[in-house]
Amino acid sequence: DAMVIQNPRYQVTQFGKPVTLSCSQTLNHNVMYWYQQKSSQAPKLLFHYYDKDFNNEADTPDNFQSRRPNTSFCFLDIRSPGLGDAAMYLCASLLRAAYNEQFFGPGTRLTVL
Amino acid sequence: AQSVTQLDSQVPVFEEAPVELRCNYSSSVSVYLFWYVQYPNQGLQLLLKYLSGSTLVKGINGFEAEFNKSQTSFHLRKPSVHISDTAEYFCAVSKGAGNNRKLIWGLGTSLAVNP
Numbered sequence: 717d718a719m720v721i722q723n724p725r726y727q728v729t730q731f732g733k734p735v736t737l738s739c740s741q742t743l744n745h746n747v748m749y750w751y752q753q754k755s756s757q758a759p760k761l762l763f764h765y766y767d768k769d770f771n772n773e774a775d776t777p778d779n780f781q782s783r784r785p786n787t788s789f790c791f792l793d794i795r796s797p798g799l800g801d802a803a804m805y806l807c808a809s810l811l812r813a814a815y816n817e818q819f820f821g822p823g824t825r826l827t828v829l
Numbered sequence: 830a831q832s833v834t835q836l837d838s839q840v841p842v843f844e845e846a847p848v849e850l851r852c853n854y855s856s857s858v859s860v861y862l863f864w865y866v867q868y869p870n871q872g873l874q875l876l877l878k879y880l881s882g883s884t885l886v887k888g889i890n891g892f893e894a895e896f897n898k899s900q901t902s903f904h905l906r907k908p909s910v911h912i913s914d915t916a917e918y919f920c921a922v923s924k925g926a927g928n929n930r931k932l933i934w935g936l937g938t939s940l941a942v943n944p
Contacts, residue, residue, distance in 0.1 A: 720872075747930065758919060758934035759873070771929065806872055810930065817863070818932060820872035 719743070720821035722807050728827045729797050737792040737824045739807030747810040748790040749818065750782060754803045765790060766812070794826075802828045831856045831924050835935035843943050844912055850905040850938045852920035861923040862903045863932065864894055868916045876918075879903060890914070915942045 751759035877888025
């Protein structure tokens, strides 16, 4: 089945140690999003790619970076994780003609020790 | 500016009872509206969406929602809930166009179905 896949599902890192989260989609969608979701909160958009165009949200910290090497894959890099970066990270994709129906992956739960 | 208000942060209900989760939005333009469900430690799954046409929208798992333009509401309903419906429910409205399409999210409603 076509879907959005996130690896790993659970990631533990140490304070200040760089970490990369991975997302892939088999839907051939043009747009990919990264969200941060803390406990009992709504998802917060970090950035998104429209094809190769990168769109950063104004309040996304510089500590968060992203790469999209091809249509299928997108990575979230956290350069120096702090305790406040512990959260669920959600990846989503969108076919641009589909009126904003975003398809979500299962998420990666990040723990920072 | 567009915004979404989910009027109840928590809704407890007994199994087989009806439920309504309330959502109001503000927008000066035509809207596309969505309800997503999130089970513990999972991603978000689309329940239903309103794009245009009939104001009563049917979704998965027996849920439906009614778009009310005059009241700027998009309330989610289910006539008889199951224990398995226990989850977080998010209402969202679209924003932007072209290469800048995003969703504006409500804060979520936690539905707890008790036996």
